[in-house]
Amino acid sequence: MNTPTVAARGVLRFSTACQECGLSVSTMRRLIRAGRGPRILQLSERRIGIRRTDLDEWLTSREGATF
DSSP, X not given: OOOOOTGGGXXXXXXXXXXXXXXXXXXXXXXXXXXXXXXXXXXXXXXXXXEHHHHHHHHHHHXXXXX
């Protein structure tokens, strides 16, 4: 049985997603808690991830955002 790995299904580890966005882990957590971050997946009891498509959509929506 060939079960695709998490990466093969388009899910990034949380730390990898943060690196790709250029944000620190604490900043990304803060945005998610405030409801302004990408959707997360609970991969296991102690690990979260973000779907590649969700991250890309979130980044696209932030292009015109002002702070």
